[in-house]
Amino acid sequence: xxxxTAIFNIVVPILTVVVIFAVWLxxxxxxxxxxxxxxxxxVFEEVIELLKTNRFYQAYFNTLLRSVIAFLxxxxxxxxxxxxxxxxxxxxxxxxxxxxxxxxxxxxxxxxLLVLWVDSKxxxxxxxxxxxxxxxxxxxxxxxxxxxxxxxxxxxVYKISKKRQIVEVYTPMIxxxxxxxxxxxxxxNLKLMVAAEVLSSTVRSLGSLLQESxxxxxxxxMFALVLVSVITGLIFEISGNVISKRLRRKR
Amino acid sequence: xxxxxxxxxxxxxxxIYTDFNLQINEGETVxxxxxxxxxxxxxxxxxxxxxxxxxxxxxxxxPSFVFAEDRLLPHKTVKENLLFVNKEKDxxxxxxxxxxxxxxxxxxxxxxTGMARRVSVLRAFCYDTNKMLLDEPxxxxxxxxxxxxxxxxxELKKVDKKTAVFVTHDxxxxxxxxxxxxxxxxxxxxxxxxxxxxxxxxxxIKKILIKD
Numbered sequence: 008x009x010x011x012t013a014i015f016n017i018v019v020p021i022l023t024v025v026v027i028f029a030v031w032l033x034x035x036x037x038x039x040x041x042x043x044x045x046x047x048x049x050v051f052e053e054v055i056e057l058l059k060t061n062r063f064y065q066a067y068f069n070t071l072l073r074s075v076i077a078f079l080x081x082x083x084x085x086x087x088x089x090x091x092x093x094x095x096x097x098x099x100x101x102x103x104x105x106x107x108x109x110x111x112x113x114x115x116x117x118x119x120l121l122v123l124w125v126d127s128k129x130x131x132x133x134x135x136x137x138x139x140x141x142x143x144x145x146x147x148x149x150x151x152x153x154x155x156x157x158x159x160x161x162x163x164v165y166k167i168s169k170k171r172q173i174v175e176v177y178t179p180m181i182x183x184x185x186x187x188x189x190x191x192x193x194x195x196n197l198k199l200m201v202a203a204e205v206l207s208s209t210v211r212s213l214g215s216l217l218q219e220s221x222x223x224x225x226x227x228x229m230f231a232l233v234l235v236s237v238i239t240g241l242i243f244e245i246s247g248n249v250i251s252k253r254l255r256r257k258r
Numbered sequence: 259x260x261x262x263x264x265x266x267x268x269x270x271x272x273x274i275y276t277d278f279n280l281q282i283n284e285g286e287t288v289x290x291x292x293x294x295x296x297x298x299x300x301x302x303x304x305x306x307x308x309x310x311x312x313x314x315x316x317x318x319x320x321p322s323f324v325f326a327e328d329r330l331l332p333h334k335t336v337k338e339n340l341l342f343v344n345k346e347k348d349x350x351x352x353x354x355x356x357x358x359x360x361x362x363x364x365x366x367x368x369x370x371t372g373m374a375r376r377v378s379v380l381r382a383f384c385y386d387t388n389k390m391l392l393d394e395p396x397x398x399x400x401x402x403x404x405x406x407x408x409x410x411x412x413e414l415k416k417v418d419k420k421t422a423v424f425v426t427h428d429x430x431x432x433x434x435x436x437x438x439x440x441x442x443x444x445x446x447x448x449x450x451x452x453x454x455x456x457x458x459x460x461x462x463i464k465k466i467l468i469k470d
Contacts, residue, residue: 155329157325157327157329158329158331160308160325160329161323161325161329163308164306164308164321164322164323165322165323165342165343165385166320167342167343175331175334175342176331179331179333180331180332180333182333
């Protein structure tokens with residue numbers, strides 16, 4: 008990495024975050040009401056307080072676990088759908104009829120219905136899976152379609168079975184794209200999970216903590232919870248990008 | 259004997275072959291020359307069953323193919339790329355013979371153009387078949403590398419007597435490698451001779467190709 012790129016990649020994002028915090032600080036000072044807009048310092052203090060409580064860890068890891076489960080389900084389904092779409096035109100037609108319908112489902116309506124039908128711990132998992140599935144499917148199918156047709160022709164010449172093509176050609180070749188998608192998918196998943204937990208009133212979750220803070224006007228606490236979610240989402244997304252870049256560099 | 263019987267092929271309205279016939283002897287190395295668009299690569303694709311066509315190709319099942327591009331899998335090492343087409347092959351000893359043993363764990367990205375070409379040719383030799391197709395395998399290579407690779411091909415072929423059909427634009431390359439030269443024009447065989455006297459053959463085919 009040369010000096011110019013280093014500045015671009017490290018200094019610019021740091022400066023952007025500093026500016027965001029500065030705007031937040033100035034705004035909170037001018038509003039001068041901790042219930043409407045707490046200062047960043049008050050929020051940081053709240054984060055530290057949160058990190059001292061068992062209740063927070065229980066909620067955080069429950070939400071995280073639910074996000075990961077929902078993500079895994081949507082990822083596996085999306086992968087199966089993408090492979091089926093690639094190799095069967097009839098299945099592609101069926102899947103491409105279903106996927107836009109899933110994409111168009113109003114999230115809130117689905118949560119409200121699911122709360123009637125299933126447990127409040129399960130409802131957010133189903134909603135998140137349904138919302139992430141179409142995006143994952145599109146990303147994976149695009150990745151599969153981008154695999155060089157010349158390579159596939161080579162496989163045909165050398166009589167490589169479809170199973171070996173999926174395992175030895177498609178999967179490793181789309182891996183960098185997939186890892187980025189996993190990072191962004193997990194981040195999106197967490198965001199949706201928290202929202203779905205609020206709507207489903209899921210006990211011992213980040214969503215329920217947020218809901219409680221709202222009821223008691225603990226705005227700094229709400230901000231602290233949001234900050235923790237944002238940082239977790241960013242960790243997912245950045246990790247995906249870093250791993251993907253390493254993989255691409257190796258090839 | 260390999261036979262192409264009554265081959266017809268067109269891309270939309272563009273007719274490439276109509277009732278085309280050709281016979282190739284086992285173990286022969288045949289060079290196919292001709293102007294761009296005369297159907298050279300299409301002929302290879304027909305023989306490899308990579309395109310739809312009417313007619314019949316007899317006695318040319320399961321050929322290996324050296325493509326104009328290397329088409330190596332970027333996520334597999336040199337050794338893994340060779341094993342990809344034949345898990346049974348002792349690829350290490352093959353790599354040793356061609357001076358690539360120390361690169362067996364290298365990825366295609368780490369190879370020079372010439373090395374990648376050699377791996378691509380070697381892959382075709384690894385495949386368990388005695389038929390081989392080559393589509394301009396030495397295109398865009400500098401002269402010394404081209405001759406090194408052509409010698410490498412001839413050495414491999416000496417050990418492994420495959421029937422090879424290769425397409426080229428280069429008369430020198432054709433005469434250097436082939437036992438027989440075919441020139442195509444408008445989907446028909448314009449010239450078909452065994453290479454007996456390389457010098458005279460080169461003059462003859464250049465005359466035809468330059469249309470002097």
